[in-house]
Structures are given as C-alpha cells and as structure tokens.
Amino acid sequence: MAVRKKTSAIKNPPKHLLGIQNLSVQEAKQILKEAKEFISLNRSSSKKLDVLRGKTQINLFFEPSTRTQSSFDLAGKRLGADVMTMNMNNSALKKGETLIDTAMTLNAMHPDLIVIRHQDSGAPNLLSQKVNCAVINAGDGRREHPTQALLDALTIINRKGKIEGLKITICGDILHSRVARSNIYLMNMLGAEVNVIAPKTLMPKSIERLGAKPFTDMKKGLDGSDIVMMLRLQNERMQGSFLPSKREYYEFFGLTPEKLKYANKDALIMHPGPMNRGVEIDTKLADDINVSLVKEQVELGVAVRMACLKIYCK
Amino acid sequence: MKEKIFINARIIDPSQKMDEKGSLILDKNGKVKAIGKNVKKSDGESSAEIFDIKGNVLIPGIVDMKAFVGEPGYEYKENFRTLSQAALAGGVTSIVTMPNTKPIIDNVSMVDFIIRRGRDKAAVNLFPCASITKQTEGKLMTEFGLLSLRGIVGFSDVNKTVQNTELMARIMDYASDIGVLIMQHAEDYELSKNSCINDGEIATRLGLEGVSQIAEKIIIERDLSLLSEYPCRYHINQISSKKSLEVIKKNKSNGKKFSVGVSINNLSLNENDIGEFKTFLKLSPPLRLEEDRLSLVQGIKENLIDVIVSDHIPEDEESKRLPFSQAATGAIGIETLLPLALEMHHNESLPLNKIIETLTINPAKILQINKGTLAKGSDGDICVLDLDAPWLVKAEKLKSKSKNTAIEGRKLQGKILMTFLNGELVFNQ
Numbered sequence: 001m002a003v004r005k006k007t008s009a010i011k012n013p014p015k016h017l018l019g020i021q022n023l024s025v026q027e028a029k030q031i032l033k034e035a036k037e038f039i040s041l042n043r044s045s046s047k048k049l050d051v052l053r054g055k056t057q058i059n060l061f062f063e064p065s066t067r068t069q070s071s072f073d074l075a076g077k078r079l080g081a082d083v084m085t086m087n088m089n090n091s092a093l094k095k096g097e098t099l100i101d102t103a104m105t106l107n108a109m110h111p112d113l114i115v116i117r118h119q120d121s122g123a124p125n126l127l128s129q130k131v132n133c134a135v136i137n138a139g140d141g142r143r144e145h146p147t148q149a150l151l152d153a154l155t156i157i158n159r160k161g162k163i164e165g166l167k168i169t170i171c172g173d174i175l176h177s178r179v180a181r182s183n184i185y186l187m188n189m190l191g192a193e194v195n196v197i198a199p200k201t202l203m204p205k206s207i208e209r210l211g212a213k214p215f216t217d218m219k220k221g222l223d224g225s226d227i228v229m230m231l232r233l234q235n236e237r238m239q240g241s242f243l244p245s246k247r248e249y250y251e252f253f254g255l256t257p258e259k260l261k262y263a264n265k266d267a268l269i270m271h272p273g274p275m276n277r278g279v280e281i282d283t284k285l286a287d288d289i290n291v292s293l294v295k296e297q298v299e300l301g302v303a304v305r306m307a308c309l310k311i312y313c314k
Numbered sequence: 315m316k317e318k319i320f321i322n323a324r325i326i327d328p329s330q331k332m333d334e335k336g337s338l339i340l341d342k343n344g345k346v347k348a349i350g351k352n353v354k355k356s357d358g359e360s361s362a363e364i365f366d367i368k369g370n371v372l373i374p375g376i377v378d379m380k381a382f383v384g385e386p387g388y389e390y391k392e393n394f395r396t397l398s399q400a401a402l403a404g405g406v407t408s409i410v411t412m413p414n415t416k417p418i419i420d421n422v423s424m425v426d427f428i429i430r431r432g433r434d435k436a437a438v439n440l441f442p443c444a445s446i447t448k449q450t451e452g453k454l455m456t457e458f459g460l461l462s463l464r465g466i467v468g469f470s471d472v473n474k475t476v477q478n479t480e481l482m483a484r485i486m487d488y489a490s491d492i493g494v495l496i497m498q499h500a501e502d503y504e505l506s507k508n509s510c511i512n513d514g515e516i517a518t519r520l521g522l523e524g525v526s527q528i529a530e531k532i533i534i535e536r537d538l539s540l541l542s543e544y545p546c547r548y549h550i551n552q553i554s555s556k557k558s559l560e561v562i563k564k565n566k567s568n569g570k571k572f573s574v575g576v577s578i579n580n581l582s583l584n585e586n587d588i589g590e591f592k593t594f595l596k597l598s599p600p601l602r603l604e605e606d607r608l609s610l611v612q613g614i615k616e617n618l619i620d621v622i623v624s625d626h627i628p629e630d631e632e633s634k635r636l637p638f639s640q641a642a643t644g645a646i647g648i649e650t651l652l653p654l655a656l657e658m659h660h661n662e663s664l665p666l667n668k669i670i671e672t673l674t675i676n677p678a679k680i681l682q683i684n685k686g687t688l689a690k691g692s693d694g695d696i697c698v699l700d701l702d703a704p705w706l707v708k709a710e711k712l713k714s715k716s717k718n719t720a721i722e723g724r725k726l727q728g729k730i731l732m733t734f735l736n737g738e739l740v741f742n743q
Contacts, residue, residue: 143521
C-alpha cells in the first residue's frame with residue numbers, strides 16, 4: 001500500500017466512500033438530503049429511474065450478507081444501472097488470487113462503481129488505490145460500515161426530525177462492530193451525544209477518543225437516551241471466551257422493556273440486523289412498531305444506497 | 315596492502331572512551347596500529363595512503379545484531395551481495411544474521427553452508443545465529459554445543475518465542491553450562507493471537523486486532539524469573555513498551571545479568587505513523603505510543619537497553635500489498651540504521667557517544683566477538699561519516715533488494731562517507 005507503482009497510477013482519482021471518517025459534515029448531509037428524496041419514490045408504484053443508465057455497478061462481496069447486498073443490488077437497479085453481484089466466498093480468491101489481482105481484473109471491465117464488503121479492515125482502501133472507478137465500502141472487517149450509519153441517521157431524522165442534541169446509545173459487541181464505529185463518527189458529526197454500553201471484554205481500547213462515552217452498566221448508559229441501538233452478539237464470541245454465556249449476557253446487556261425504562265420515555269430502538277432474539281433483545285420489544293425502527297431501517301437503507309450510488313458515480 | 319593514515323578526524327570510540335580530534339593508522343594487515351590525538355602523520359610509513367577526514371567523524375564499523383538475509387530460500391527478497399551493499403552504505407561492517415531462512419539454520423550442515431556461502435558472496439563480516447529450537451517450532455532444542463563449535467554466535471527463534479516454560483527452563487539451564495547466548499523474542503502467543511498492531515486508539519480506529527504490551531512483558535518476567543535459577547547469557551531481542559522497561563529496570567537494579575535490544579523503528583516511530591494502513595509499518599514488536607517511544611530512548615540513556623538493531627526484514631512488494639492483517643511483517647533498515655539513530659543526537663535526546671556505543675562495542679561485548687572497537691590491534695573496520703549532511707530517504711535509492719522502508723520520505727541528517735572493512739575501502743560515497 002505504501003508503494004504505488006507508476007504503471008498503475010490513476011488519472012483523476014474518483015471520490016470513494018471508504019468510511020464516515022473521510023466524510024465532511026457537508027458531504028454527509030448531502031447524502032442524507034439526496035436519500036430523503038428517494039424515500040417517496042421507493043414507496044410509489046413506479047420505482048425506476050434512469051440516472052445511472054449505461055453505468056456498471058459491481059457488488060463484490062467477500063463476506064456473506066443478505067440485507068446489505070440485496071439493498072445495494074436493488075438500489076443500483078432502481079437507478080437504472082447494470083448491476084453485477086459477485087460472491088467471492090468460493091471464487092478465484094480460494095485459488096490464491098490476491099485482492100489486488102481481483103481488482104485489476106474487474107477494473108479491466110470498466111465498471112463505474114464497485115461496492116465491496118470484505119472481512120479485512122482496510123480492504124476497500126487498498127482496492128480504491130488500484131481501480132479507476134468509485135469504491136463504496138459495504139463493510140470492512142471491524143472498521144467501518146458507512147452506508148449503515150447513514151441509513152441509521154436517515155431513520156432517526158425521519159422519526160425525530162433531527163439528530164442534533166439527541167443522546168444516542170449503542171449497546172452490545174462494540175469491539176467487533178464496524179456499525180458502532182461508523183455510527184460513533186457520524187452521530188458526533190451531526191451533533192448527537194453518543195454513549196456505548198458493552199461488557200468490558202467487548203469494549204475497544206480508547207473508544208472515548210472516537211467520541212463515545214463508555215459504560216458497562218445499562219442503567220447508567222441508557223439514562224436520558226433518545227435512541228437505543230442494539231448490536232448483534234455473534235455466537236463465536238462465546239467460544240473465544242469473551243463472555244461466560246448467552247443467558248448471562250441477556251441478563252445484564254439484553255434489552256428488555258424494563259431496561260428500556262432507563263432511557264427517555266419516547267426512546268426508539270434500532271438494530272442493524274440480523275437479530276438474535278432473546279440474546280441481545282427481547283423478542284416482543286423487537287416487533288413493537290411503536291418503539292422499534294428495525295423495518296424502517298431496512299426500507300430507508302435502499303434510499304441511502306441509491307443516494308450514495310448516484311453521488312459517487314461520476 | 316599499504317598502510318593507511320586517517321588524519322583530521324573526530325574519532326569516537328566508546329570502547330576506549332575516546333572522543334577526540336586525532337589520527338588513526340592501519341598497518342599493512344589492516345589492523346589498528348595507532349589511534350588518538352597524539353598520533354601524527356609521521357608515525358606511519360612514508361609510503362602510506364593518506365585519508366584526510368576533514369574534521370568528520372570516524373567510528374568503529376557498526377555491529378548490527380539483528381538482520382535477515384534471504385539466503386537460502388528467499389533470495390528474491392535479499393541475498394548476501396545486496397545485503398552487504400546496503401550494510402556498507404550504512405556503515406555496518408558486522409551483521410548478526412537470523413536463522414529463519416528456508417531451510418532454517420538449526421543443524422550443523424546448514425551452518426557450514428551459510429558460512430561458506432557468506433564467505434564467497436558477502437562483503438561484510440557475518441556472524442550467523444542458529445535457532446533455539448528445531449524448525450523454530452518451540453519443541454526441541456538445537457545442538458547448542460556443536461553449533462557453537464561451527465561458528466554460531468547466538469541462538470534465536472527470531473520473531474518466534476519459546477512458549478513452553480518447561481522447555482525454556484531447560485534451554486536456559488543447558489545454555490548456562492556451556493555458555494551460549496540465548497536471544498529471546500518476547501511475545502506470549504495467546505495474548506497476541508491474530509494481532510498486528512498496538513492495542514490502542516489506532517487499532518480501534520482501523521478496526522484491527524491489537525496486541526497488548528502485556529504479551530511482551532509477561533514473557534520477559536517469566537524469563538527473568540528463570541534466569542535467577544539458570545543464569546545463562548540471556549538477551550531480549552527487542553522491547554517495545556514502557557511497561558517492559560519497568561520490569562527490566564527492577565531486575566537490572568537487583569544485579570541480574572542480561573542484555574536488552576531495541577529496534578531503531580521503535581525508537582523513531584510510533585503507532586500514529588501507520589496512518590491509513592501503511593503496511594510497511596507493520597512490525598513485530600509493533601509500534602506503540604509516543605510515551606513508549608520516549609521511555610525507550612530514556613532506557614538507552616539509563617543503560618537499561620544495551621543495543622540498537624536495525625531489525626532488517628526485506629519483504630517484496632507482493633507480500634506487503636495486501637490488507638493490513640494479511641500483509642507480511644517487517645521493514646528494511648540496515649542502510650538507514652545509523653543516520654536514523656543520529657536523529658536522537660540531533661534532537662538532543664541522546665548523547666552521540668551513547669548512540670555509537672549501542673551500535674558498536676555493546677553488541678560486540680554481548681556476542682563476545684572482537685569487533686566494535688578501534689583499540690590497538692583490532693580489525694580495521696571503520697565508518698567515516700558527515701554528522702550533519704542532510705538527505706531524504708527514497709526507497710528506490712536504497713541498496714537492499716526489497717524496498718520496504720518504514721521511513722520513506724523522512725529527512726535525515728548524517729551521511730556515511732566511507733566504510734572500511736579489514737582495512738580495505740569498501741564503500742565510498
């Protein structure tokens with residue numbers, strides 16, 4: 001990465017969406033503004049536009065994904081782009097091809113956009129140095145998931161009318177979560193106060209330097225919160241002995257109607273999915289349309305991704 | 315060979331506590347005949363070759379205690395010829411080579427090969443290390459005695475650590491009897507699993523798994539406990555953190571005998587330099603906080619750290635142009651070792667004599683080799699440098715076969731003008 005070969009130097013490097021860290025407040029607001037306009041389009045009967053007609057979008061997924069992948073797929077199609085989705089789980093990579101080689105191969109097909117999901121932090125950054133088109137990060141390792149944070153922001157704005165001045169609390173496996181990191185950056189940029197709650201073994205070092213106040217106690221952490229974002233607890237964390245058991249986790253960190261009372265009266269719940277009902281969240285609570293924004297998040301995800309594709313495809 | 319007389323030099327030789335304007339004479343065999351302020355041109359033969367140093371600095375050739383040569387097995391990364399060129403351009407005349415080649419240097423026939431090959435192809439003094447355990451697997455100790463007889467100066471599993479405490483105890487017990495040098499890389503694998511960067515803010519931001527300083531400290535504590543029972547010649551290859559230094563301070567002030575090294579990278583860079591996934595700065599032990607870096611510099615000042623090494627690890631571009639967690643570990647550094655170390659002189663964090671000491675006589679003493687000094691009768695390994703000349707590090711201009719420098723674009727002050735090996739001029743800028 002440190003060395004760039006002159007032969008592969010890129011002329012007029014396009015802008016990429018690699019992470020919220022690289023966005024300015026203005027750019028973030030522009031994406032949200034653009035996305036808002038797609039919400040009604042997506043609810044209408046004729047959903048197709050042709051702003052990306054003739055453009056090629058490649059979805060490069062090295063990690064399995066349901067909602068992010070289908071969301072990007074649909075977003076591209078609704079804007080009229082030719083969308084190709086490649087699931088790289090059992091492809092050339094298994095034959096020893098490096099990410100750079102894959103990038104070069106795809107680049108030769110002249111795509112206008114590459115959407116990448118990769119298990120290694122920093123993979124989209126590496127890719128962006130080697131291709132001539134815009135790269136959109138659809139989640140890399142535990143680093144960033146910018147479109148998820150943007151759709152979360154849009155969902156909050158849609159319900160609460162604003163983000164500035166709100167207290168947003170993220171709860172769960174912060175250590176391994178790219179969603180948490182992107183949200184910490186974005187919510188701070190948009191003027192919210194951010195709390196994070198996690199057991200000590202799942203709390204990353206120096207998280208306060210990213211702009212979040214750490215708590216290990218739900219009662220203290222949820223106090224005064226307007227938004228409660230729950231994160232998925234991955235099963236393999238038990239094997240790594242980050243935690244003693246699921247039921248102990250649920251006891252102390254699972255969101256129940258009782259614990260939700262520590263937050264503000266009109267607090268709303270979010271979850272990036274997929275959910276583990278009964279592990280991080282009470283199942284009734286998750287389905288309660290009065291407090292849960294989970295379905296709305298998925299819906300607005302398409303709008304946000306349409307906005308990103310439109311803005312970055314140039 | 316004609317006699318050589320170096321005049322108008324500022325001679326710095328910490329082995330003789332010498333820092334004075336003077337002259338040096340090498341005899342016909344390339345050995346030091348006379349040195350110091352009282353030596354005059356007329357003390358040499360009239361046929362002698364004269365080198366006017368013009369007030370520049372003359373020091374013993376540098377002894378780099380940790381460098382990797384690609385031979386055998388990784389010739390595409392570095393070979394004896396390219397390593398020698400890089401070393402001599404950096405004023406390094408003696409190199410301790412690491413045994414993690416392919417095959418690994420863990421038996422007598424490999425040692426014979428490496429010594430023969432080195433003698434034919436290398437243009438520097440080579441001091442090979444063998445591994446502590448067979449295949450550096452941490453299971454069976456190598457033939458310390460036989461390997462030493464063949465010319466091995468020390469034993470190291472390089473960037474691997476003997477994890478098994480029982481085995482480490484036996485290694486130290488056995489080594490204490492036959493007097494061989496054990497060089498340990500301190501890292502507890504369970505604590506450092508999958509990690510590639512310091513456990514801190516940068517790891518959190520980049521989404522990478524961090525290795526805590528405890529992984530290093532716990533092995534140092536373990537080994538120093540064992541050392542009380544089995545007092546062998548024990549050396550810690552490289553330390554990286556303030557906490558490790560505290561352990562070392564406690565043990566050294568209790569009179570325990572052991573030595574400690576540090577990589578020039580950990581003395582001159584910190585975790586912030588990694589930026590957005592610069593894989594050339596993926597190192598082991600990792601770069602840590604500025605606070606740690608400062609304490610390591612202080613550790614040299616207080617004699618807690620004895621040696622500065624280049625930890626020269628050539629890696630080709632392919633193995634570095636990968637996502638950070640998959641990229642190879644290490645950076646080249648033998649050519650820039652001295653100029654980069656001089657930064658600490660220019661910014662007044664270390665006395666010049668101290669820096670030279672950690673690069674010459676200290677490693678020589680630990681290794682028990684007759685190098686790193688210009689005392690009368692010693693080999694004519696000499697480095698002449700302009701202390702103040704500025705230059706810019708450019709990877710493509712470095713002589714190593716691989717170009718993975720961690721300090722690309724850095725402005726340095728201090729340039730090597732000439733290097734002599736056994737009295738022969740082998741590098742001339």
